[in-house]
Amino acid sequence: MNSELIASRYSSRRVAANVCLPDPSIDKPWTLESYRANGGYQALEKVLSGSIPHTDIIDTLKLSNIRGRGGAGFPVGVKWSFMPRAADGQKYVVCNSDEGEPGTCKDRDIMRLNPHALIEGMTLGGYVMGATVGYNYIRGEFWEPYQSVEQAIKEAREAGFLGKNLFGSGFDFDLHNYLGSGAYICGEETALLNSLEGKKGEPRFKPPFPAAFGLYGKPTTINNTESFASVPAILRANGDWMDGEWFKNLGVENAGGVKVFSVTGHVERPGNYEINMGTPFSELLKMAGGVWKGRKLKAVIPGGSSVPVMPAENILKSNMDYDSLQQNGSSVGAGSVIIMDETTDMVAVLERLSYFYHEESCGQCTPCREGTGWLYRILKRINSGRGTMEDLDTLLDVANRIEGRTICALGDAAAWPVQSFLKHYRHEFEAKINAGITHSYPTANAA
Amino acid sequence: MSNPNRTEKMLSDFSLSEIERELSKFPADRRQSALMAALRIAQDEHLWLSPELIEYVADIIQVPAVRAFEVASFYSMYELSPVGRHKISVCTNISCMLRGCDKVVGHLKNKLKIDFNETTKDGKYTLKEVECLAACAGAPMMQIDHDYYEELTPEKIDLILEELK
Numbered sequence: 001m002n003s004e005l006i007a008s009r010y011s012s013r014r015v016a017a018n019v020c021l022p023d024p025s026i027d028k029p030w031t032l033e034s035y036r037a038n039g040g041y042q043a044l045e046k047v048l049s050g051s052i053p054h055t056d057i058i059d060t061l062k063l064s065n066i067r068g069r070g071g072a073g074f075p076v077g078v079k080w081s082f083m084p085r086a087a088d089g090q091k092y093v094v095c096n097s098d099e100g101e102p103g104t105c106k107d108r109d110i111m112r113l114n115p116h117a118l119i120e121g122m123t124l125g126g127y128v129m130g131a132t133v134g135y136n137y138i139r140g141e142f143w144e145p146y147q148s149v150e151q152a153i154k155e156a157r158e159a160g161f162l163g164k165n166l167f168g169s170g171f172d173f174d175l176h177n178y179l180g181s182g183a184y185i186c187g188e189e190t191a192l193l194n195s196l197e198g199k200k201g202e203p204r205f206k207p208p209f210p211a212a213f214g215l216y217g218k219p220t221t222i223n224n225t226e227s228f229a230s231v232p233a234i235l236r237a238n239g240d241w242m243d244g245e246w247f248k249n250l251g252v253e254n255a256g257g258v259k260v261f262s263v264t265g266h267v268e269r270p271g272n273y274e275i276n277m278g279t280p281f282s283e284l285l286k287m288a289g290g291v292w293k294g295r296k297l298k299a300v301i302p303g304g305s306s307v308p309v310m311p312a313e314n315i316l317k318s319n320m321d322y323d324s325l326q327q328n329g330s331s332v333g334a335g336s337v338i339i340m341d342e343t344t345d346m347v348a349v350l351e352r353l354s355y356f357y358h359e360e361s362c363g364q365c366t367p368c369r370e371g372t373g374w375l376y377r378i379l380k381r382i383n384s385g386r387g388t389m390e391d392l393d394t395l396l397d398v399a400n401r402i403e404g405r406t407i408c409a410l411g412d413a414a415a416w417p418v419q420s421f422l423k424h425y426r427h428e429f430e431a432k433i434n435a436g437i438t439h440s441y442p443t444a445n446a447a
Numbered sequence: 448m449s450n451p452n453r454t455e456k457m458l459s460d461f462s463l464s465e466i467e468r469e470l471s472k473f474p475a476d477r478r479q480s481a482l483m484a485a486l487r488i489a490q491d492e493h494l495w496l497s498p499e500l501i502e503y504v505a506d507i508i509q510v511p512a513v514r515a516f517e518v519a520s521f522y523s524m525y526e527l528s529p530v531g532r533h534k535i536s537v538c539t540n541i542s543c544m545l546r547g548c549d550k551v552v553g554h555l556k557n558k559l560k561i562d563f564n565e566t567t568k569d570g571k572y573t574l575k576e577v578e579c580l581a582a583c584a585g586a587p588m589m590q591i592d593h594d595y596y597e598e599l600t601p602e603k604i605d606l607i608l609e610e611l612k
Contacts, residue, residue: 005606007588090474100579102541103579103583141536141580143593179483179484180522181523198478198479198508200517200521264542265542266546270546270583305540349545
């Protein structure tokens with residue numbers, strides 16, 4: 001079916017800066033022609049034909065202060081420096097396009113609108129880290145972004161930007177897309193590697209870290225889509241070639257550059273906003289048209305469902321950067337800003353999030369496999385008016401016993417919302433328990 | 448490993464060539480990396496993965512059948528029982544919930560007269576509840592087969608279903 005009813009590539013796009021999301025005035029920005037016309041592949045060409053030492057690129061990335069955009073916020077330049085470039089044998093770069101953190105929808109737009117930036121960034125990564133093969137792991141549902149990157153890879157190969165002896169440098173690099181098949185856990189980097197090997201997506205123990213023992217046991221570096229796609233622009237530096245200061249100065253101390261924030265939920269204009277790090281939350285909310293229906297802001301989850309919820313008064317004094325959000329009780333995460341208005345039933349929201357972690361736990365570690373089920377069942381009971389005050393203590397007890405006791409961070413991610421919702425909105429849980437009535441805010445299952 | 452009694456060809460030449468293309472992405476001794484793609488391609492042709500089909504795919508990839516069963520049962524997009532010609536997957540996670548996915552779900556259930564994980568009598572639609580599909584800015588949303596549909600309303604859903612053959 002080819003219909004205007006299908007979501008268009010432009011549907012959710014709102015741009016302020018233009019590092020990962022292209023300027024809206026550019027026609028068909030996903031084509032090689034458009035990308036080239038706007039500086040695309042210049043960085044790769046200059047690096048390879050000028051034989052720029054890989055250490056210079058790492059220095060630029062370190063100076064630019066770009067931190068990983070997938071959620072953990074680890075400095076990209078530092079991560080790239082961990083790879084044993086000179087070691088014999090195959091090495092890999094892998095892109096984590098398994099976007100699935102509830103509230104996050106930026107990598108989808110990067111792949112649909114700007115796939116060549118991702119390809120150029122991964123190829124530069126391959127050069128810096130001595131890898132000749134890259135894999136882009138895309139979540140299974142992303143058929144359209146997959147096709148978009150497939151087409152771009154084809155164009156890049158035909159134009160000589162992927163393949164053997166790129167720009168006569170003797171450096172070979174090829175890139176392949178890999179389509180997942182539905183599992184949030186594969187966004188965890190070692191689960192992703194297992195999935196890429198054709199196995200169940202179960203996280204691995206760390207150490208060893210992927211830089212030492214990654215895909216097929218070979219040194220591997222995994223970065224988020226947005227991280228890779230930012231690299232060409234950081235090197236171009238708006239004309240000041242390889243000057244990391246340019247990107248750094250777009251942001252604030254400890255948070256360089258611009259970042260895409262997905263603003264969703266109760267706002268007038270949901271969308272992806274690429275803005276300077278350190279922008280006040282209130283400005284971002286204004287860009288998104290403010291809280292919808294003229295209502296008041298109640299709470300915000302600023303970085304995807306796994307980060308702690310913030311009451312309005314806390315987020316309104318925050319800026320969108322790592323330090324500021326941390327000082328005020330939460331985290332940048334993947335930049336997924338979920339807005340909740342004054343009518344939001346926090347118990348119903350937490351029940352839904354807990355269902356998600358229960359559903360997506362891979363089942364490998366007992367505290368997470370069993371604990372997420374406990375959390376969900378207790379929250380469902382409370383939300384339907386059949387809870388007890390003891391349940392609230394049990395919830396916290398279970399959450400605290402999951403946190404820090406699992407191989408990967410999914411267990412922590414299941415515990416943090418429970419802890420933060422109870423910290424800030426305990427009265428709503430108590431009210432439901434006291435009232436003993438069926439909830440008024442409908443979840444889909446109740447429809 | 449392979450079943451010597453099986454001679455039936457279960458996939459089209461097109462599907463088999465697609466699997467070969469996926470295999471070419473990986474080192475020759477890492478055929479299992481193409482297992483997920485091969486299962487997807489097989490499912491695209493048959494709508495769901497029967498035990499026989501999973502074994503057939505395992506033979507092509509040259510892995511023990513249990514490896515293929517493990518993978519097929521781990522990932523949510525593989526269908527291990529028959530489904531309708533069109534799979535409707537509705538996101539009910541937080542951003543869609545905040546923007547009224549309950550109305551989308553209610554409308555679909557009423558219109559198709561099925562619940563989640565059920566198929567219409569004519570075999571045309573299967574309805575599924577799914578976790579976040581990463582199109583939160585277009586909430587509420589759903590996926591039908593490969594395509595995403597965003598900013599859904601009951602009226603828009605009616606139009607979408609009318610266009611589906």
